[in-house]
Amino acid sequence: MWFRIFLLSCFLGGWVSLYPKTSSLGNPPKWGTLDPWQKTVTREQFQRLLAKVYCPRKEWWNPWIVLKKDKARIRKFVGKDQWYDLSFAENNQSLQIAQCNRKSMQELKIALDPGHIGGKYSQMEGRHFVIGKGVPVKEGELSLQVAKKLEVILTGLGAEVFLLRAKCEPVTSKRPKDFTKESEAWINGRGLKDLKQEEQDKLIKKRKEMLFYRVSEIQARAKLVNEKIRPDLVVCLHLNASAWKDPEKKELGEANDFHVLVNGCYMGGELALDDQRFEMMLRLLNGWNVLEQKLAEDMSLALAKATKLPAFTYRGPNALKIGKVEGVWARNLLANRLYRSPVVFLEPYRANSKGAYERIMAGNYEGTREIGGTQKFSLVDEYAQAVAEGLKKTFLEQHPKVTLPTSP
Numbered sequence: 001m002w003f004r005i006f007l008l009s010c011f012l013g014g015w016v017s018l019y020p021k022t023s024s025l026g027n028p029p030k031w032g033t034l035d036p037w038q039k040t041v042t043r044e045q046f047q048r049l050l051a052k053v054y055c056p057r058k059e060w061w062n063p064w065i066v067l068k069k070d071k072a073r074i075r076k077f078v079g080k081d082q083w084y085d086l087s088f089a090e091n092n093q094s095l096q097i098a099q100c101n102r103k104s105m106q107e108l109k110i111a112l113d114p115g116h117i118g119g120k121y122s123q124m125e126g127r128h129f130v131i132g133k134g135v136p137v138k139e140g141e142l143s144l145q146v147a148k149k150l151e152v153i154l155t156g157l158g159a160e161v162f163l164l165r166a167k168c169e170p171v172t173s174k175r176p177k178d179f180t181k182e183s184e185a186w187i188n189g190r191g192l193k194d195l196k197q198e199e200q201d202k203l204i205k206k207r208k209e210m211l212f213y214r215v216s217e218i219q220a221r222a223k224l225v226n227e228k229i230r231p232d233l234v235v236c237l238h239l240n241a242s243a244w245k246d247p248e249k250k251e252l253g254e255a256n257d258f259h260v261l262v263n264g265c266y267m268g269g270e271l272a273l274d275d276q277r278f279e280m281m282l283r284l285l286n287g288w289n290v291l292e293q294k295l296a297e298d299m300s301l302a303l304a305k306a307t308k309l310p311a312f313t314y315r316g317p318n319a320l321k322i323g324k325v326e327g328v329w330a331r332n333l334l335a336n337r338l339y340r341s342p343v344v345f346l347e348p349y350r351a352n353s354k355g356a357y358e359r360i361m362a363g364n365y366e367g368t369r370e371i372g373g374t375q376k377f378s379l380v381d382e383y384a385q386a387v388a389e390g391l392k393k394t395f396l397e398q399h400p401k402v403t404l405p406t407s408p
Contacts, residue, residue, distance in 0.1 A: 021078040022275040025182070025215050029278030031076050031084040037285040043088045046072060046284070053264040053289050053330055054280055056320050060268035064277055074281060077274050086281075105159040105395055111231040112163050113221060113335065114147040115238035116140035117213060119168030125213050129241075129250055129352060137351055137360055140168055142380065143237045145364055149384035150237075154391065162229045164221045172220035176208035179216070183207035215334070222338035233295065235387060236335050236345040240312070241352045256355045258348035259312040260300045262292040263337055264330025265320040279337050291342040297325040299390030303348050306386035312347070348383060 022028060041049075047067070055061040066073040066083075076082040118140020122128035127139035144165070151161045165171050183204045187193065192200065225234060242253045263283055270276045283289070304311065304327065311327030320330040336343040349356040359371055359379040368375040377385070 021273060023215075023273050024211060025219065026273070026275040028077070029275050031074075031278065034084065034086065034278075034281060034285060038087050039089045041086075041089055041285060042091070043067065043069070043072075046086075046088065049284050049289065053262075053320070053322065054284055055264075055266045055271065057268070057317075060266070061271055063268075064271050074277065078272065086285075103396065105154065105157045105391075108159045108395065109229065109231040109233075110154060110159050110161050110391070111225055111229050111234045111339075111341075112147045112150060112161060113234055113236040113339075114140070114143040114163065114165055115236060116143065117165075117168060117170055117217065118142075118144060121168070121170070121213060124209050131250060131252065131357065134361055137357070138168075139239050139241075139351065142239055142351070142360065144168065145380045146237050146383045146387075149364075149380055150235075150387055153384060153388045157388070157392070159391075162231060164224055170213070170217055170220070171224065172212070172216040174212060174216045174220075176205075176212045179208045179211040180204070182211060218334045218338060221335070222340075225339045225341065231341055233291065233342045233344070234335075234339045235391075236343060237383075237387075238345065238347050239349050239351045239356075240347040242350050244352070250352070252352055252354045252357050253350070254354060256350045256353035257310050257312040258300075258303045258307060258346075259314075259327045259329055260296040260303070261319075261329055261331045261333065261336065261345035261347065262289065262296050262322060263332065263343060264289070264322065265318065266332045267318060270332055276332070276337065280332075282340070283337070286340075288342040292344060293323055293328070295342065295344045295390065295394050296328045297323055298393040299344060299346065299387060300325050300327040302386045302390035302393060303327070303346070306382050306389070307348060309348070346387065348386070349379065 050056075050061060050065075064075045070088055072086045072088070073083045074086065076084050116122070116125050116127045116139050118125075118127070118138045122136070122138040122140055125140065128136055130136045144167070147163055148166075151163060154161045186207055187200055187204060192203065195203070225231065240257075240259075242255055244250055245253075266276065266280050271280065300311065303309070314321075314329055318331060322328045322330050331345075333345060336345050351357065351360060355372070356379065359376065362369060362371055362378065364378045364380040366378075366381075368377055370376075376382070
């Protein structure tokens with residue numbers, strides 16, 4: 001995940017959609033979808049999941065969720081006195097999670113999501129940098145190389161593997177020009193009409209691009225996951241990067257680390273959006289957090305062993321530490337919110353660190369090569385092998401009883 005904090009805050013922090021109280025390009029939620037989960041979770045379980053995974057601060061959820069003795073009342077639409085009543089289970093039963101004894105990965109459906117797009121879109125995405133006369137580093141291309149390597153490994157273990165994209169082209173059929181209306185509405189809604197026309201045009205161009213590659217693209221991948229593939233789990237493959245000290249004079253840094261994300265830590269402003277409030281409830285009731293945490297912990301341990309990198313630690317309120325294994329955090333990201341299955345979101349390496357950059361420049365070679373005085377696998381190979389080891393640890397080695405969530 002590449003840090004363009006200012007740009008993201010400008011273009012994503014004040015989303016305007018066709019539905020004023022939803023995320024950009026979002027749709028009003030269909031609350032009746034939650035009906036099958038009536039009386040499947042106790043009040044105690046519901047509160048624990050809010051506090052430990054989905055929304056750790058009561059002041060964030062309190063305006064939208066009212067806890068009664070026998071039910072949770074959830075406001076359906078901002079500004080309307082309409083509530084969805086979720087009745088609690090009367091006894092101490094667990095969320096409906098099927099027990100699955102696995103001694104192989106046969107018939108395990110895994111969707112691999114190579115982060116971003118790459119190719120000619122990498123500069124638009126802000127996932128592209130060049131140092132001196134070196135070749136461009138494009139996250140979308142690196143993540144795809146990892147996905148293809150991992151596909152071979154997992155298929156060899158018997159899993160059924162799906163790539164959400166197999167080339168450096170968008171999954172969405174939309175392009176930036178298709179978001180002119182929404183982008184102009186955003187300008188008007190932000191009170192920016194007084195800016196010079198040239199400045200307005202630049203903002204509209206950036207906004208259209210953002211809606212294309214960041215929102216519409218993830219929505220298209222979500223449609224593949226939710227309607228066509230219907231996997232047992234999704235693995236989102238990314239690389240991290242540090243903010244440039246001087247964007248005009250790019251210099252490699254020392255910091256290099258990893259972390260793994262699961263869905264959670266919905267903040268107050270996010271729960272104020274009808275679609276995100278609904279998606280949080282859907283994930284909570286499905287019980288996907290159980291498998292997500294186990295996957296994330298096993299992958300974190302595997303990444304630490306393979307990469308020898310330290311775990312990254314969040315300092316702000318947008319992430320919540322999950323469990324005791326270092327490097328595992330909950331965040332509310334578009335992909336791990338919209339993909340309706342357990343999702344782990346991987347962020348190993350800082351591509352613009354000295355250590356990672358040298359390995360990226362070495363390319364995707366076979367076997368080991370001496371780099372920095374040490375024999376190393378290629379970064380792509382090391383990444384793919386670590387993810388495979390994490391999945392094997394979850395499903396095959398130390399945990400003969402693995403939980404796969406199922407809908408009621």
